[in-house]
Amino acid sequence: MRNNDNSAIGRFLADLKRERLARIILVLLLITATLLTIVLSSRPTFAATGDGWDLSNFVNGVVITDSQGDPVADGSFVYGSTYTFSITFAEDGGANQFVYDNGVLTYTLPPQLQITMPVTDVVITASNGVPIGQYTLDAGGNVEVWFDNVDNQGNPTTNGSNFIDRYQNATFTLDIHAKFNPDAEPGQIDFGADTTITVTQISEPEAGVTVDKGASADCQVKCNS
Numbered sequence: 348m349r350n351n352d353n354s355a356i357g358r359f360l361a362d363l364k365r366e367r368l369a370r371i372i373l374v375l376l377l378i379t380a381t382l383l384t385i386v387l388s389s390r391p392t393f394a395a396t397g398d399g400w401d402l403s404n405f406v407n408g409v410v411i412t413d414s415q416g417d418p419v420a421d422g423s424f425v426y427g428s429t430y431t432f433s434i435t436f437a438e439d440g441g442a443n444q445f446v447y448d449n450g451v452l453t454y455t456l457p458p459q460l461q462i463t464m465p466v467t468d469v470v471i472t473a474s475n476g477v478p479i480g481q482y483t484l485d486a487g488g489n490v491e492v493w494f495d496n497v498d499n500q501g502n503p504t505t506n507g508s509n510f511i512d513r514y515q516n517a518t519f520t521l522d523i524h525a526k527f528n529p530d531a532e533p534g535q536i537d538f539g540a541d542t543t544i545t546v547t548q549i550s551e552p553e554a555g556v557t558v559d560k561g562a563s564a565d566c567q568v569k570c571n572s
Contacts, residue, residue, distance in 0.1 A: 399446030402454035402492070403539030407437035407518065411544065422533075422547035429463060429524050432456075434538060437518035438511075445511040447493070452511075456488030456523065457538060459531040459546075463524060471519065477501025479510055482521070490521065 398404055410433040411419045419430065436454075438444050445452055456462070462484060471480035471494070479501050480494035494510035497503055504513065511517050527549050535543045 399444055400448030400452050402436050402452050405436040406539040406542040407435045409434050409538050409544055422545050424527055424549045425552050426549055427552055429526055432523045432525055433520055435520045438516050440516040450493055452492040454490040457536050459528055459536050460525040461528050462488055473499050473501050
């Protein structure tokens, strides 16, 4: 009888240990799930809109210069003249991050502007002049940008990452040569991300003044991080 009692007590203790172990495992799983949720929720998302490939979400500033390289500060322009629109795109170091869509980042110029010449596979260089990527610009003002597997100094990366993968505050500027469309009117021009310029007037060229035909129009890019 005593042996049976001892056996029953042993089974009870074993069951108790298994139950406690199961509870401990359950608690650990709950803790792990909670920590995982916190980590995932704290990871940056790609752009506030979810469209990290759309560079209109990342416009950080626009500077306009005339054919002589002088800034146009008064918002007064001339139809037919070519201007340089220096558009800067930037990550914010937090949630607003570039991310590729089928390997490219895209942007479309405001409809008030027209380019003078499409360009393809133009090299993007870092601040030290080393190539780090390419871009194209079509006749409709659509831009596609992609970067090589290098850092912002053009050094090859060991893990296949590239310019936008390596930095949370990546920024680059496209210097795009364009004219105002004949039907463009004074007012606000929206370049994206609440970045606008005010055009006070667009006048016809003066009689006898030769209008810049933009024969050498192209795009240049400056990059840094």
